[in-house]
Amino acid sequence: MADLLAPLYALVAQVLPFECMQVRFMQQAMVGLLLLAPMTAVMGILVVNFRMAFFSDAISHSAFAGVALGLLFAVDPDWTMPLFGLLVGLGIMILQRHSRLSSDTVIGVFFSAMVAFGLAIVSRDRSLARDLQRFLYGDILTISDGQVLCLAALLVALMTFQARSYNHLLYIGINPTLAQAHRVRVAVHQYLFAGLLALIVMFSVQAVGVLLVTALLIVPAAAARNLARSAGRMFWWALVISLSSAVVGLLVSAQDWASTATGATIVLVACGWFVLSMVAIALRGRADA
Amino acid sequence: MATAETVPDRNIAVRFEGVSVVRDGVSLLEDITATVPRGSCTAIIGPNGAGKTTLLLALLGEISYRGRILCDNGATAPRIGYVPQRLTFDRGMPLTVDEFLAMGFQKKPLWFGVRADLRRRSQEHLAMVKAAHLSGRQLGALSGGELQRVLLALALSQEPDLLLLDEPSAGVDFQGELIFCELLDHLRCDRGFTQLMVSHDLATVTHHANHVICLNRKVAAEGPPRQTLTPENLTAIFGVHMGLVNSRSMPDNRTACTAPCCQGNQDG
Numbered sequence: 001m002a003d004l005l006a007p008l009y010a011l012v013a014q015v016l017p018f019e020c021m022q023v024r025f026m027q028q029a030m031v032g033l034l035l036l037a038p039m040t041a042v043m044g045i046l047v048v049n050f051r052m053a054f055f056s057d058a059i060s061h062s063a064f065a066g067v068a069l070g071l072l073f074a075v076d077p078d079w080t081m082p083l084f085g086l087l088v089g090l091g092i093m094i095l096q097r098h099s100r101l102s103s104d105t106v107i108g109v110f111f112s113a114m115v116a117f118g119l120a121i122v123s124r125d126r127s128l129a130r131d132l133q134r135f136l137y138g139d140i141l142t143i144s145d146g147q148v149l150c151l152a153a154l155l156v157a158l159m160t161f162q163a164r165s166y167n168h169l170l171y172i173g174i175n176p177t178l179a180q181a182h183r184v185r186v187a188v189h190q191y192l193f194a195g196l197l198a199l200i201v202m203f204s205v206q207a208v209g210v211l212l213v214t215a216l217l218i219v220p221a222a223a224a225r226n227l228a229r230s231a232g233r234m235f236w237w238a239l240v241i242s243l244s245s246a247v248v249g250l251l252v253s254a255q256d257w258a259s260t261a262t263g264a265t266i267v268l269v270a271c272g273w274f275v276l277s278m279v280a281i282a283l284r285g286r287a288d289a
Numbered sequence: 290m291a292t293a294e295t296v297p298d299r300n301i302a303v304r305f306e307g308v309s310v311v312r313d314g315v316s317l318l319e320d321i322t323a324t325v326p327r328g329s330c331t332a333i334i335g336p337n338g339a340g341k342t343t344l345l346l347a348l349l350g351e352i353s354y355r356g357r358i359l360c361d362n363g364a365t366a367p368r369i370g371y372v373p374q375r376l377t378f379d380r381g382m383p384l385t386v387d388e389f390l391a392m393g394f395q396k397k398p399l400w401f402g403v404r405a406d407l408r409r410r411s412q413e414h415l416a417m418v419k420a421a422h423l424s425g426r427q428l429g430a431l432s433g434g435e436l437q438r439v440l441l442a443l444a445l446s447q448e449p450d451l452l453l454l455d456e457p458s459a460g461v462d463f464q465g466e467l468i469f470c471e472l473l474d475h476l477r478c479d480r481g482f483t484q485l486m487v488s489h490d491l492a493t494v495t496h497h498a499n500h501v502i503c504l505n506r507k508v509a510a511e512g513p514p515r516q517t518l519t520p521e522n523l524t525a526i527f528g529v530h531m532g533l534v535n536s537r538s539m540p541d542n543r544t545a546c547t548a549p550c551c552q553g554n555q556d557g
Contacts, residue, residue, distance in 0.1 A: 049379065049382060051379070100313065162398065163398050164396065166398040166399065166400070167391075167392040167393075167395055167396070167398060167399055168392070168393075170384070170392055170399070171392050171393055173379075173382075174376075174378045174379075174382070174384075174389070175373065175376055175377070175378055177346070177349065177351055177371070177373065178371060178373060178376070178440075178443075179393070180349065180350070180351060181349055181369050181370070181371035181453075182371075182393040182443075182447060184393065225381065225382070225383060228383045229383050229385070229427065230383055230384065230385045230388055230399075231382070231383060231384045231385075231388050231392075231399050232388065232399045232400050232401070232402055232403075233383070234383050235398075235399070235400040236400065
């Protein structure tokens with residue numbers, strides 16, 4: 001498995017000839033981020049469009065419970081976490097579609113239940129609490145080859161789905177009734193989207209931690225929204241912002257003068273993009289006036 | 290939930306049979322039986338809360354109902370074009386009118402732009418509703434009337450057998466409303482679709498509809514406007530005495546409406 005990825009790591013070391021990029025764990029982290037960034041970019045656009053920021057927050061917080069379950073049953077938490085996130089995501093979608101409660105109430109209930117459940121299990125065993133810190137802050141530097149391959153598979157699946165459904169998802173985001181009348185299969189799209197989003201959120205938890213997952217999805221999309229004037233352009237802006245934030249964030253965090261947490265640095269770079277986009281809007285407004 | 294079935298009678302586009310909708314224990318529609326003639330301009334009228342929009346949503350399959358809704362369409366399900374009363378959407382979303390009109394038809398993601406043939410087709414449909422100048426504009430920057438036209442262009446581009454309009458003139462000024470209704474009449478005659486609209490505006494209804502369904506949770510009356518919108522029926526559904534306004538009065542001292550519907554039934 002490692003042989004498969006070795007040439008890729010070597011390529012990354014060559015393209016980014018920084019001193020910090022010559023060690024294997026940094027190359028693994030960079031490849032992982034380069035696979036994750038396009039997914040968070042494109043899903044972020046739709047999260048903003050569907051106003052689902054709170055949904056992704058709830059999924060990321062269910063990471064606690066997912067990890068706790070893994071630790072409890074002695075299964076690798078790296079696998080129980082995405083699986084559990086998927087179940088929670090689909091559960092929220094089912095309840096949202098079939099109950100008359102407002103969506104933030106539904107998500108709020110799930111959110112609280114997941115966090116409480118995770119904390120309850122963890123509080124039984126003090127040694128578990130230490131493991132959980134990794135998920136709170138994230139640690140892309142410990143990503144394994146197996147996870148990199150998983151991310152690659154997820155990227156292929158997600159991009160295939162998006163290439164086929166992006167337009168219809170945007171349509172549903174604008175108005176589901178209108179899309180339904182136009183013979184778009186609204187329910188199928190919503191469930192697939194929720195499932196894939198849950199998986200991506202869980203992989204992002206490993207990269208930037210529970211606290212910053214939503215930022216990773218929202219900030220590039222929000223900046224792209226400011227910069228773009230069409231839905232097509234918004235996609236490319238989000239992609240550029242997400243990828244550049246990931247690369248710059250990882251490199252900066254590894255410098256001796258910075259030595260900051262990788263996830264936080266990536267999000268800060270993305271926020272820098274957002275500030276720039278606000279400046280661009282102000283300048284554009286002045287030019288139009 | 291009942292699904293749309295085929296009506297045997299070729300002169301009927303839609304038939305509601307005993308349709309009831311109950312939500313949270315509140316009855317929104319009770320035993321609705323009504324007919325929409327093929328090729329007609331049928332108006333559903335009634336006061337606020339009468340269940341007008343609910344009936345449209347039942348027809349669209351958006352809410353569950355008891356009873357049957359039969360659609361005549363030949364072999365396949367009818368193509369339905371739907372123009373909602375007010376499109377509530379995120380106006381900050383960067384989306385051009387071209388992209389909006391293409392996204393229900395185009396498989397290739399919008400990242401790679403709008404297909405040239407779809408762009409041409411959208412342009413034709415926008416020209417049809419006299420909105421050709423809007424094609425490159427941002428959807429979120431349109432006024433109420435402009436958005437209504439774009440939504441109509443979208444509905445028409447689906448080449449509907451049945452065009453559903455929810456309060457077509459809401460959010461459009463009076464002058465714009467008149468143009469909108471004339472436009473719809475011309476298009477209906479050209480393309481031969483059936484038009485079903487919800488309205489609380491009696492002037493529009495008597496001017497343009499040739500079939501009326503009076504609704505107040507139940508069907509109070511149904512038929513051609515002149516025979517149906519009698520003072521007795523109007524009092525029954527609106528609850529207060531309402532004389533029929535002079536339906537031939539025109540704004541801005543215009544002397545005639547150019548809509549085809551008005552040419553055929555001047556005597557009402």
